[in-house]
Amino acid sequence: GAGVSQSPSNKVTEKGKDVELRCDPISGHTALYWYRQSLGQGLEFLIYFQGNSAPDKSGLPSDRFSAERTGGSVSTLTIQRTQQEDSAVYLCASSRGHGGSNEQFFGPGTRLTVL
Amino acid sequence: RKEVEQDPGPFNVPEGATVAFNCTYSNSASQSFFWYRQDCRKEPKLLMSVYSSGNEDGRFTAQLNRASQYISLLIRDSKLSDSATYLCVVNRLRTNNDMRFGAGTRLTVKP
Numbered sequence: 001g002a003g004v005s006q007s008p009s010n011k012v013t014e015k016g017k018d019v020e021l022r023c024d025p026i027s028g029h030t031a032l033y034w035y036r037q038s039l040g041q042g043l044e045f046l047i048y049f050q051g052n053s054a055p056d057k058s059g060l061p062s063d064r065f066s067a068e069r070t071g072g073s074v075s076t077l078t079i080q081r082t083q084q085e086d087s088a089v090y091l092c093a094s095s096r097g098h099g100g101s102n103e104q105f106f107g108p109g110t111r112l113t114v115l
Numbered sequence: 116r117k118e119v120e121q122d123p124g125p126f127n128v129p130e131g132a133t134v135a136f137n138c139t140y141s142n143s144a145s146q147s148f149f150w151y152r153q154d155c156r157k158e159p160k161l162l163m164s165v166y167s168s169g170n171e172d173g174r175f176t177a178q179l180n181r182a183s184q185y186i187s188l189l190i191r192d193s194k195l196s197d198s199a200t201y202l203c204v205v206n207r208l209r210t211n212n213d214m215r216f217g218a219g220t221r222l223t224v225k226p
Contacts, residue, residue: 033214035216042218043216045215048213091158102149102206106158
């Protein structure tokens with residue numbers, strides 16, 4: 001079946017511009033995560049959606065970062081007024097949620113480069 | 116202090132060696148635990164879950180010590196293909212999937 005997909009796969013932008021990253025989770029997965037991974041670094045948790053509950057935004061590094069999840073499925077991560085330090089791979093993952101396997105399935109990521 | 120901590124390595128070992136990684140977590144209420152593997156420039160993928168009684172999958176053995184709040188991964192008879200970054204993952208809550216990843220331990224197996 002289809003896995004987690006993310007778009008675009010690569011994004012190059014100029015400092016100060018806004019970007020939107022998209023994640024399509026596996027159908028039926030109620031939990032969705034966004035992570036950031038800088039070159040050679042570990043995964044940095046950004047935000048977590050679980051069903052209709054209020055998202056856990058505790059990992060968002062600044063108010064320039066926001067995310068939405070529409071209809072409990074597709075999610076978009078928006079970075080406003082991008083800075084060079086925002087350059088990283090942004091990974092999305094989904095899992096079944098309540099009562100199901102905790103395994104997270106990751107998308108291939110979006111590589112963001114801010115010039 | 117990070118919620119999940121790992122030695123970043125790198126661990127450089129010869130083929131056939133046995134290597135062990137540890138991971139500590141700070142939230143004593145954490146409920147479930149996993150090891151993920153991440154190859155270079157790829158997304159992480161589940162390697163194995165970690166059960167309270169310890170579990171083994173071929174050359175891989177995972178153990179949990181709740182009292183000391185650490186988990187371990189042992190790899191026996193290392194293969195070149197084991198070269199990757201190994202991520203320790205902790206699910207913080209009982210009812211939700213609320214996972215936190217360690218920064219990973221890098222392993223290189225050399226001929």
